[in-house]
Amino acid sequence: MTAQNGILQTGEGERPFPRHIAIILDGNGRWAKKRGLPRVAGHAVGVETLRKIVYYCRDIGMDYLTVYCFSTENWNRPQDEVSGIMKLLVKYLSEAIKTMEQRRIRLRVFGDLSGLSPEILELIERTNEISSRFEGFQTNICVNYGGRDEILRAVNRYAEDVRAGRAEGELTEERFASYLDSAGVSDPDLLIRAGGEQRLSNFLLWQCAYSEFYFTDVLWPDFTPEELDKAIAVYQRRDRRFGGIKA
Ligand code: IPE
Ligand code: IPE
Ligand code: MG
Numbered sequence: 639m640t641a642q643n644g645i646l647q648t649g650e651g652e653r654p655f656p657r658h659i660a661i662i663l664d665g666n667g668r669w670a671k672k673r674g675l676p677r678v679a680g681h682a683v684g685v686e687t688l689r690k691i692v693y694y695c696r697d698i699g700m701d702y703l704t705v706y707c708f709s710t711e712n713w714n715r716p717q718d719e720v721s722g723i724m725k726l727l728v729k730y731l732s733e734a735i736k737t738m739e740q741r742r743i744r745l746r747v748f749g750d751l752s753g754l755s756p757e758i759l760e761l762i763e764r765t766n767e768i769s770s771r772f773e774g775f776q777t778n779i780c781v782n783y784g785g786r787d788e789i790l791r792a793v794n795r796y797a798e799d800v801r802a803g804r805a806e807g808e809l810t811e812e813r814f815a816s817y818l819d820s821a822g823v824s825d826p827d828l829l830i831r832a833g834g835e836q837r838l839s840n841f842l843l844w845q846c847a848y849s850e851f852y853f854t855d856v857l858w859p860d861f862t863p864e865e866l867d868k869a870i871a872v873y874q875r876r877d878r879r880f881g882g883i884k885a
Contacts (some may be wrong), residue, residue, distance in 0.1 A: 641655025653874035658702040659695065659866075660826035660849065662841055663688065665857030668857045677752055678722035683859040687842040694863040702823055703777045710784030724755065727781060735768065744769035744776040748819035749783035750791065750879065778823065785843030790847035792817035806845050820845055828873045830866075832858040850876050 663684055663776035668678030688705060695703040708723055734745055745765040795817050826849045834855040852869045877884060
């Protein structure tokens with residue numbers, strides 16, 4: 639193994655490197671509870687962890703990182719936790735606007751934007767505009783995101799195009815994917831869930847059809863680049879067959 643950061647890179651070894659990693663950032667609440675802190679304190683530390691992992695993913699040459707930050711079901715939480723998370727999102731996006739171009743980090747937000755506040759929508763508009771100025775690594779932040787909701791929104795938009803005469807012919811997988819929030823983004827090679835649960839919780843239902851799954855008990859605020867290296871190393875030992883057989 640002659641790899642940078644302990645990771646075998648394509649070209650140096652035979653093992654392919656994940657171009658796109660998706661992460662379910664889970665365990666913030668339990669992390670806080672263990673310390674006798676309010677849940678929002680766990681989310682605040684979780685944002686710091688996210689920042690570090692974003693930089694790391696850019697540094698190791700990935701194309702995409704997609705992170706699940708707030709689901710369509712998370713509105714069921716107490717009002718103070720929801721507003722605390724939204725405030726953290728505002729803070730994250732506001733800081734990103736100042737540094738993302740210099741740091742070469744493009745941002746996109748996946749989810750039902752119609753459920754977000756005007757303040758957040760304006761920040762998203764600005765991050766989109768900045769992201770359009772350069773190429774390279776992109777982080778996709780999933781907020782008010784649900785896999786089923788994303789598929790339904792895509793179906794409804796497609797139906798609108800059919801009614802308006804803008805869509806002709808058979809609907810293919812590729813064409814359908816272009817209606818999803820993830821349009822133009824390759825499917826995740828590796829899906830990681832922190833926090834010990836082993837479920838998708840409505841994340842990227844369409845896109846994860848052939849992703850490799852990796853579950854860790856590490857709570858998200860404790861997650862580190864070394865943990866990501868471990869997940870990538872496990873991924874590199876997997877045999878992805880996509881329904882075929884090994885050559
Ligand atoms: C993940 O952490 C962040 C969100 C879902 C917003 P949790 O808040 O779900 O943390 P746990 O699972 O309760 O520990
Ligand atoms: C999944 O975590 C959603 C996010 C990480 C944003 P949850 O904590 O909401 O998932 P469940 O309720 O344990 O399935
Ligand atoms: Mg949770």
